[in-house]
Amino acid sequence: MARNNSEEANATRLAELVNQRFEDNQNSTPKIQRVPLFLRQNPHFYRYCTPKMISFGPIHHSNQNLKQQGQHLKLQWTSLYIEQYRKLPTFNDGCSYLFCLENFDIEHPEALNLKVDQWMHIWRDMTLLENQLPVKLLKLLSTQKGSDLENLLYNFVTMGAVKRNCTVMIRLAYTAESVHHLLGFVRSYFVGESEMETEKIGSDLMAHLPLLPHPWQTYKNVRDLKKSGIRVAKAKSPEWKWNNLSFTSRWFSGRLRLPVYVNNDVTPYFFRNLIAYEMCPDFCSSFECCSFFSFMDSLIDDAEAVKELRSAGVIQNLLKSDQELANFLNDIGHELPTKIFNHLRSNAAPFQQEIC
Structure with a gap:
């Protein structure tokens, strides 16, 4: 009897394997992504893919060194963001991220309570693949406060030119709706269409x-x-x-x-x-x-x-x-x-x- 049950289980498992449909990775919707495993296994490569000052999202959230360096900044930015837009839900990473995008200006790093060298470290960390937040989350928070997420992303790409000039950037073929995170938006900006x-x-x-x-x-x-x-x-x-x-x-x-x-x-x-x-x-x-x-x-x-x-x-x-x-x-x-x-x-x- 036990043998029959075992054979039935094996047959069922075999049928599952035969009929299994593998999802096409390229058709999935990437949100928070990790560097591919074979690249993470290369320490020399991967050391350029890990944040050094501040983390966003879940991947490096438990890094104690990053908590000591960047957590106080996120708390400050979140506090200022919530104070300005009181009706918004409190989400530490999302609110501090949007506050950073909105006040990102290489000519005025003090707007984020940063020195210029700290500002560059933050810019670098925010472009890391494993340090992204989903655009859907940012879109939700920015819509509730009445701002245009695309302008905030453009402000980051131009290192504050949008904020300094108080202008709306010309729309290209890509928008915040067509990318999944900030790094994707930055990449789209540089790729062009030629x-x-x-x-x-x-x-x-x-x-x-x-x-x-x-x-x-x-x-x-x-x-x-x-x-x-x-x-x-x-x-x-x-x-x-x-x-x-x-x-x-x-x-x-x-x-x-x-x-x-x-x-x-x-x-x-x-x-x-x-x-x-x-x-x-x-x-x-x-x-x-x-x-x-x-x-x-x-x-x-x-x-x-x-x-x-x-x-x-x-x-x-x-x-x-x-x-x-x-x-x-x-x-x-x-x-x-x-x-x-x-x-x-x-x-x-x-x-x-x-x-x-």
Whole structure:
């Protein structure tokens, strides 16, 4: 009898496994996300994905060091927020988060009772993937106080320009409704919508590179481009976006214009978390951030390549040495999808053979 029950249980379990429908991760709705496990297992990568001063949400809530450093700030901001909008429900993280967004201004960090160096640490921590709050929660709280969440998010992206100018930013194709948290909104701001232009640039650039048997091995670094007659210069527009690049063909020479890239102590945190966000299994994208840094990694392999781009006005390096910047780009290059699947063709622009 026991054997029959066991066989029936096994048969039922087998049927469940056979009929199980696996949910497509890319169709799920991400809210509070963790850095993918295989990236968390890399201590050198993951240390750039954990907050150092303040935490929001449940993932790092129990970190005692963060409680000592950031909890008093959240309590102050929540108190001021509730005092201003008395009818709102008390939710410590949500209210303090909105108060921070509303008063975020690099020229006036004292509005948040911060020094400018503390302000930058807060900005960095708020862009971490594991330090996000759902937009749905922020939307609920902001609606109740009568403010526009999109303007608050734009104020964060522009580091207080919206608040200083008292203007409403021009709406782009994305809104607070189309993203899930602040990092997603920041990413959307930088991605833009000029993918077709990027593909055309790649096709023109490819025509000036030496023909090799394998299309992925077309050049090693910026010095190889220079030997091919291609000069690198900064983009005509001062706007820093990943698609703000162009290539001009001049018969046996060419000019590649790139957005000015400023590297400081904060950028390794910011860009690693954008890369981690794009690599989350439940987020569908064309790897725009990963693609940009894959391209930069292909241009830079040592300090001399950084020096070439600095001389061209493309890079402003605030680190102690050019080699440190080269190490950063080479280090994250090993984690990018372009390096893992460089033999595949995908719809992410720099993965295309015409560009790489």
